[in-house]
Amino acid sequence: MNKDQVKGVAEKTKGKVNEAVGKATDDPAQELKGDLQQEAGQTRKDMGDVKEAAKDVAKDKR
Structure with a gap:
């Protein structure tokens, strides 16, 4: 797992929290x-997935 995958998952989690808080507070x-x-x-995680696949x-090929 590379840093883009980790940061992407973290950002998705923060987004889920913000979405839930927004729904709960009607914001x-x-x-x-x-x-x-x-x-x-998700985009950042996908980018990390592509990097891992390329690696x-x-x-x-070696």
């Missing part, structure tokens, strides 16, 4: 912030 702005954080976190392919 659409905080809900939206949570949704955006989750998307950004594995490079290792297999």
Whole structure:
């Protein structure tokens, strides 16, 4: 697991918390912030997944 994967999962978790707090407090702005954080976190995690896959392919070709 690389740093992009870890940071992506952490960002997704923060987003889920913000979304839940926004729903509980009826704050659409905080809900939206949570949704955006989750998307950004998923994107970063996906980027980390691609890096890991590329590293594995490079290792297999040796």
